[in-house]
Amino acid sequence: MSKGILLMTAIAMAFSGVADVEALEEGEILSGIASQYGPGRMESTIRVRQAGRTSRNLPTPLPEADVYFAAIDCRDVGNWFLIRPADLDEAGQPHPWESAYATDCAGLADGGIGFMLFNRHTPMSLWQANLWLDRVHTGEYQPVIVAEVDYPTAVRWQTVGRGKRVDLLRLNPIPGGSD
Numbered sequence: 001m002s003k004g005i006l007l008m009t010a011i012a013m014a015f016s017g018v019a020d021v022e023a024l025e026e027g028e029i030l031s032g033i034a035s036q037y038g039p040g041r042m043e044s045t046i047r048v049r050q051a052g053r054t055s056r057n058l059p060t061p062l063p064e065a066d067v068y069f070a071a072i073d074c075r076d077v078g079n080w081f082l083i084r085p086a087d088l089d090e091a092g093q094p095h096p097w098e099s100a101y102a103t104d105c106a107g108l109a110d111g112g113i114g115f116m117l118f119n120r121h122t123p124m125s126l127w128q129a130n131l132w133l134d135r136v137h138t139g140e141y142q143p144v145i146v147a148e149v150d151y152p153t154a155v156r157w158q159t160v161g162r163g164k165r166v167d168l169l170r171l172n173p174i175p176g177g178s179d
Contacts, residue, residue, distance in 0.1 A: 028139070028169060028170070029167050029168065029169050030136070030142060030143070030146040030167070030168040030169075030170075031086060031142060031146070031165070031166070031167050031168075032142060032143055032144055032145055032146035032147075032165070032166065032168075033144060033145045033146065033163035033164065033165060033166070034069070034083070034145070034146065034147045034148065034149050034159075034163060034164050034165075034166040034168075035145055035147075035148045035149075035163050036148060036149050036150070036151060036153070036154035036159065036160065037070070037148055037149070037150055037151055037154075038151060039151045040151070041151070042068055042070075042103065042104070042150040042151065043150075045070075045103060045104045046058060046062060046068070046103050046104075049077070049103065049104070050062070055074075056074055056075075056077035056078065056105065057078075058077070058078060058103060059078075062101070062103070063101055065080075065099045065100055065101035066083075066098035066099045066100065066153075067083050067098050067099070067100040067101070067149055067150065067153045068100070068101055068103045068149070068150040068153075069081075069083070069100055069101075069102060069103065069104075069147040069148060069149045069150065069153075070102070070103070070104035070105055070106060070112075070147065070148040071102040071104075071105050071106070071147065072105070072106050072113065072116050072133065072136065072143055072145075072146065072147075073105060073106075073133050073136070073137075074105035074106075074107070076102045076105060076170070076172075077102050077103065077104065077105050078101075078102065078103075079101075079102050079170065079171070079172040080099065080100070080101060080102075080171040080172055081099075081100040081101075081102065081168055081169060081170050081171055081172075082097040082098065082099065082100060082168070082169040082171060083097070083098055083100040083147065083149075083166055083167070083168050083169075084096060084097050084098060084166060084167055085157060085164055085165070085166055086164075086165040086166050086167050087165060097169070100147075100168070103150075104148070106148075113129050113132075116143055116144070116145040116146070116148075118143075118144060145163070146166060146168045147166060147168055
């Protein structure tokens with residue numbers, strides 16, 4: 001199945017309220033841990049990116065989403081995803097997908113990408129990081145931490161102070177990829 005068809009299928013399912021996107025090819029869904037930002041940190045980051053003070057800026061006003069999060073790859077800032085807790089709800093059913101907008105990313109300077117990929121602060125060059133990100137994008141490697149969600153989401157999911165296993169589905173094409 002081509003990436004273009006996958007994208008259109010995922011978008012149609014998301015906007016039609018269909019929660020079962022498991023029919024998508026293996027590797028399209030990243031499964032791992034979602035950590036979280038502290039109170040007010042995501043909002044501060046968004047303001048900085050909206051002010052145009054970074055290489056990956058955000059629009060004003062920010063599009064409405066259920067979840068704002070930091071992605072592994074900085075090329076994903078400004079892209080749409082679906083996210084859900086990977087466990088089952090009280091009725092024993094999968095949690096519904098929630099709209100998620102990437103507002104930040106794991107930076108090299110602070111060791112964030114090593115933390116998200118390996119759950120440890122690993123110094124990496126841009127070249128090394130891109131090699132690992134290519135492995136993530138092809139589905140060859142699943143990172144440990146796939147997202148850092150905003151604080152209100154962590155409160156809603158009742159995971160403040162600890163990670164939560166999640167599934168993350170990209171709705172935009174893979175950065176640099178072709179349809």
